[in-house]
Amino acid sequence: MSFSYTMRESFSGFSRARLSSLLSVATICISLILVGIFGAVTMNASRLIDALRSRLDMEAFLTEPVTDDDVAALQSRITSLDGVEGVTFVSKDDALKIFEQETGDDISKVLDFNPLPPSFKITLSEPYRTAAKTLVVYDRVSAIPGIDTVTYRRTLLELIDKRATSINRVMLWLGIAVSLTAIFLTANTIRLAIDAKRRLIRTMELVGATRAFIRLPFLIEGVLQGLLGGAAAAGIMLLLFEYASKFASEEFAPYLRMPPVFYVTVVVTGIVLGLAGSTISVLRFVRPAAAQ
DSSP: OOHHHHHHHHHHHHHHTHHHHHHHHHHHHHHHHHHHHHHHHHHHHHHHHHHHHHHOOEEEEEOSSOOHHHHHHHHHHHHTSTTEEEEEEEOHHHHHHHHHHHHOOOGGGTOSSOOOOOEEEEEEOGGGOSHHHHHHHHHHHHTSTTEEEEEOOHHHHHHHHHHHHHHHHHHHHHHHHHHHHHHHHHHHHHHHHHHHTHHHHHHHHHTTOOHHHHHHHHHHHHHHHHHHHHHHHHHHHHHHHHHHHTTSOTTTGGGGOOOHHHHHHHHHHHHHHHHHHHHHHHHHHSOOGGGO
């Protein structure tokens, strides 16, 4: 098989069907821009959700009276539980200071004693920052003797899980829809190229050319269309995000700067879409002479 012939035939499809080839490249580009933008939104939403989850600590209040030895034993036992990343002891005095800082009220003006109990602030490991798994840790901590009550923002955590699931579901279906559109148009473009070379393909079959030899240029043409569409989409999104970051606040700007792997993924996805479309057409329309 001649490499130069294969590449020459692959590029010839662009000159023979310029409009359909450009349409295919443009469709892949637009599809990837849509998916990429929503993907960036999803990635940043996930980052915000993860940051919010990390702040939803669990708090276990101790049964009084409690000694230093009791605190050490309880802290060691809680730390050993699966899903617990860290445990911080909050004494009665520390709890009073935190209360006064957050509310601005001075309990000593109302009461002559400190009514706040000592507690443990429990930080969960990342895999356990969901409603279902947090509930498992909650049950285990609550069952420990010496623990009075355990609290965490269960309603908020369940809401976060629900919204995260909805976002992921929308992104999945959107990605499938635009991907299928890009594959269909690429397949149609390659089919037009195959029709334009029908007589040449027939002649090559008669002189003994293998199916691989005949099909490879069309497959490469699809890959080239996907590569051009993916590269164009990555370049456009890079410019859009960089331009938008100039007008965003310092807190929001970092979310508009996507890592290099994001743009590489866009290009690779374009290649995959182009290859998928060309493969569909080649398998359907370039068949052995006996099967036609």
